[in-house]
Amino acid sequence: xxxxxxxxxxxxxxxxxxxxxxxxAAGFRSAFDxxxxxxxxxxxxxxxxxxxxxIEIRNLAEEWILxxxxxxxxREQREPYxxxxxxxxxxxxxxxxxxxxxxxxxxxxxxxxxxxxxARLLDAHPPTFY
Numbered sequence: 421x422x423x424x425x426x427x428x429x430x431x432x433x434x435x436x437x438x439x440x441x442x443x444x445a446a447g448f449r450s451a452f453d454x455x456x457x458x459x460x461x462x463x464x465x466x467x468x469x470x471x472x473x474x475i476e477i478r479n480l481a482e483e484w485i486l487x488x489x490x491x492x493x494x495r496e497q498r499e500p501y502x503x504x505x506x507x508x509x510x511x512x513x514x515x516x517x518x519x520x521x522x523x524x525x526x527x528x529x530x531x532x533x534x535x536x537x538x539a540r541l542l543d544a545h546p547p548t549f550y
Contacts, residue, residue, distance in 0.1 A: 432493035440539035
C-alpha cells in the first residue's frame, strides 16, 4: 500500500512560513490564518490564553516571525497528522504580559508554492515544554 501524499515538502521550509507571514501582514489574510473557525473559537475560549482573541494571537505570531525570531521545525510524529504533513512549525512568542513562559503557537504549511505559500495556525497556548 502506498503512502498518502503529504501537503508539505520533505525538508524544513521555515522560509515559506516567513513568506506566508509577510503576505499575511500585507493584507493577504488567507496566506497566514487559522486552520478553521472551530480552532479559532477554541484558542479564544481557552482560559489559559488570558482573553487573547484568535486575531490577536495570529497578529502576535505574525509580528514574532516578521521580527526574525526563531521558528522551530518539528518532524511530525503524531497520529493522524504524520500522514498529512512531514513537519509542523513552532514558535514561542516571548515578553508578553501575563505569559511568563511565552505563548506557544503551532503552524503548518498549507501551500508550498514558492511565490505564494500559505501557513495555517493550528493551536496556541502557554508552552508545556521547551
